[in-house]
Amino acid sequence: MDGLAIRVEKLYKDFKLPHEKQTTLKGHFTNLFSTKRSRSFERQHALKDVSFEINKGEFFGIVGRNGSGKSTLLKLLAGIYQPTNGSVDVRGKLVPFIELGVGFNPELTGRENVFLNGALLGFSKQEVLEMYDEIVEFAELEKFMDQKLKNYSSGMQVRLAFSMAIRAKADILLVDEVLAVGDADFQRKCFDYFYKLKKQKTTVVFVTHDMNAVLEYCDRAILVNNSQVDFMGSPKDTALRYRKLFNDDNDQTKPGTTTKTADNQITTKWGDESASIDSVVVSPNPVRDADKQIEVKVKVTYNKQLSNPVCGIVVKNASGQELFGTNTNIQREKLGVKLPGQSQEFIWAVPNILSEGKYTVDVAVQQSDAVTVCEWWEDAAAFEVRSSEEKIPYSINPGIGLSFKPIKK
Amino acid sequence: MFNQIKDRYRYSIILLKQLIKTDFKLRYQGSFLGYLWSLLRPLALFAILYFIFVEFLKFGGDIPHFPVYLLLGIVLWNYFIEVTTGSIAAIVGRGDLMRKINFPKYVIVLAGSFSALINLAINFAVIAVFMFFNHVDIRMAVLVLPIIVLELFVFALALAFFLSTAFVRFRDVSYIWEVLMQGAFYATPILYALSEIPVKAAKILMLNPMAQIIQDARFVLITPQTVRINDLYGSQIIRIVPIGIVIVCAVWATLYFRKQSKYFAEDV
Numbered sequence: 001m002d003g004l005a006i007r008v009e010k011l012y013k014d015f016k017l018p019h020e021k022q023t024t025l026k027g028h029f030t031n032l033f034s035t036k037r038s039r040s041f042e043r044q045h046a047l048k049d050v051s052f053e054i055n056k057g058e059f060f061g062i063v064g065r066n067g068s069g070k071s072t073l074l075k076l077l078a079g080i081y082q083p084t085n086g087s088v089d090v091r092g093k094l095v096p097f098i099e100l101g102v103g104f105n106p107e108l109t110g111r112e113n114v115f116l117n118g119a120l121l122g123f124s125k126q127e128v129l130e131m132y133d134e135i136v137e138f139a140e141l142e143k144f145m146d147q148k149l150k151n152y153s154s155g156m157q158v159r160l161a162f163s164m165a166i167r168a169k170a171d172i173l174l175v176d177e178v179l180a181v182g183d184a185d186f187q188r189k190c191f192d193y194f195y196k197l198k199k200q201k202t203t204v205v206f207v208t209h210d211m212n213a214v215l216e217y218c219d220r221a222i223l224v225n226n227s228q229v230d231f232m233g234s235p236k237d238t239a240l241r242y243r244k245l246f247n248d249d250n251d252q253t254k255p256g257t258t259t260k261t262a263d264n265q266i267t268t269k270w271g272d273e274s275a276s277i278d279s280v281v282v283s284p285n286p287v288r289d290a291d292k293q294i295e296v297k298v299k300v301t302y303n304k305q306l307s308n309p310v311c312g313i314v315v316k317n318a319s320g321q322e323l324f325g326t327n328t329n330i331q332r333e334k335l336g337v338k339l340p341g342q343s344q345e346f347i348w349a350v351p352n353i354l355s356e357g358k359y360t361v362d363v364a365v366q367q368s369d370a371v372t373v374c375e376w377w378e379d380a381a382a383f384e385v386r387s388s389e390e391k392i393p394y395s396i397n398p399g400i401g402l403s404f405k406p407i408k409k
Numbered sequence: 410m411f412n413q414i415k416d417r418y419r420y421s422i423i424l425l426k427q428l429i430k431t432d433f434k435l436r437y438q439g440s441f442l443g444y445l446w447s448l449l450r451p452l453a454l455f456a457i458l459y460f461i462f463v464e465f466l467k468f469g470g471d472i473p474h475f476p477v478y479l480l481l482g483i484v485l486w487n488y489f490i491e492v493t494t495g496s497i498a499a500i501v502g503r504g505d506l507m508r509k510i511n512f513p514k515y516v517i518v519l520a521g522s523f524s525a526l527i528n529l530a531i532n533f534a535v536i537a538v539f540m541f542f543n544h545v546d547i548r549m550a551v552l553v554l555p556i557i558v559l560e561l562f563v564f565a566l567a568l569a570f571f572l573s574t575a576f577v578r579f580r581d582v583s584y585i586w587e588v589l590m591q592g593a594f595y596a597t598p599i600l601y602a603l604s605e606i607p608v609k610a611a612k613i614l615m616l617n618p619m620a621q622i623i624q625d626a627r628f629v630l631i632t633p634q635t636v637r638i639n640d641l642y643g644s645q646i647i648r649i650v651p652i653g654i655v656i657v658c659a660v661w662a663t664l665y666f667r668k669q670s671k672y673f674a675e676d677v
Contacts, residue, residue, distance in 0.1 A: 075508075079511035080507070080508060080509075080511045082671045096510055102510050103510075105435070112431070112434065115427060115430075116427050119428075120424065120427075120506075120512065122420050123423070125423075125426070
């Protein structure tokens, strides 16, 4: 178990769902003499045969759609639920953040709530006292600490709760995505915190819907679907698989086919094949300083009659983060009715605001609902930007201006 | 060794302290007299019972210091009711918290028990004042009082563990317990002297741990003329019955709670 933080083995979790909850003695009594006893509840399998291991220091993502079982999995890891079968082995102190401000009581003052929440996070009174000023300062609530929590705005409550949460000392943190709600300023604080955790090599289990967050923070991720682990692997592949899953509702969707292009780039195509992307070409490649525009040429052939399909592109950086994108709807272009066999070329002109690095383009054709995928070509084309300018740690360099002047006091 | 235990229960102890504190702060939240109600409630009840049973109905017979004797019985009984009745909804009431974080569930029940114990201590202070004005003699026997209180604490706590757990699945528990306690109040020698009822009935009543506890407490604190269980049976051995009930309750309730508490988050 060396180097492992969590080991989950053949984990099963069932919930008994009573058809009508029997919470009175009479209910149990009549149930006792009923011949149809077995009908009084239904077994629901929330998790089936889930196994995985999380290494120490890993930022591990759990993704899945609503109702897939990912929250149940999180609660099993946190020890809140008991496994029906199989085992969850956790090494080290684990603190779950399924919700911020656990135990907050609206009738208590901010100060009292800090101590209560602190106790739930495992801090003694003395320890809370030592960091009390920091907590209050970070939450920017100096003037409000002796007011009852019920008089706080929801933003103030979240600030206080978050200020507490980031002080939790644990070997393993379980973070539900609820942590990343709130206004832009708060989200930024959250993401700063995630970066800090990543740097400190804290083991983090992160449950989310947000594929961009997975791509940005996670070292590895699993996709939970229909109570089972559907996929486990790199954030990029997991995100890809997740996106595909969203189109699985459409029965015609074929599983993705992975091919290797000439330059050894792994690309994947998937969709219901009502249209096919024949080629994607980026020019010039490599892109140099002098090039004002990057052209992306996309050739599409329609295989079925389609009314107002939508074609779009997304440009991603080397770590798989989506930088920007557009589609014909955003460009306010209606494509009209397309007949089987008809072909079309799209030429996208992207202003060259990219800094030096490698980039890839995703291309997709969707039906007019902008949900059903005719064909999605992941990493359809790769290109490189070479710049004589000094390398900056950001993908986009839109040419930011700067001026400054002294301020007279 | 001691540090090991301290480490193991560190989280529970921290949590327990905070929950007791919170409980205490919230108890009289928003009331004008606040904590004073901890004193006023037993005093008010005492005043009513005193006028009805002592002045009007002339209960108490030949028992010296009967008003204080009565008050002590009421205070102990109130503690028992506070712990048991208060515990019933304790686990269900914390359902939301249990679904968010994993913590030792017994802390919830224990916190209710300790918070009632603080109340009991305040009430004992009131009793001490009454004893002073009634010129009650303090005897060496008073040293046994902590043991009697311990027995009361364990008995009430055991029932609290059982009731709070049972309530998660059977919501009838609260009503059943309420009716049961209304009957038990009169089946326990709180308002009347044991000498006023038939010996056969008294013998059966005294097997109830609450009756044994209240009478023992009155004996050591108020007057040696109190009839205790061993006085009725003429032997100390009979104490095995009420004490045995307490121990069996405690062991069984602990096991039941431990088994069920894992599933509280799912069942609540």
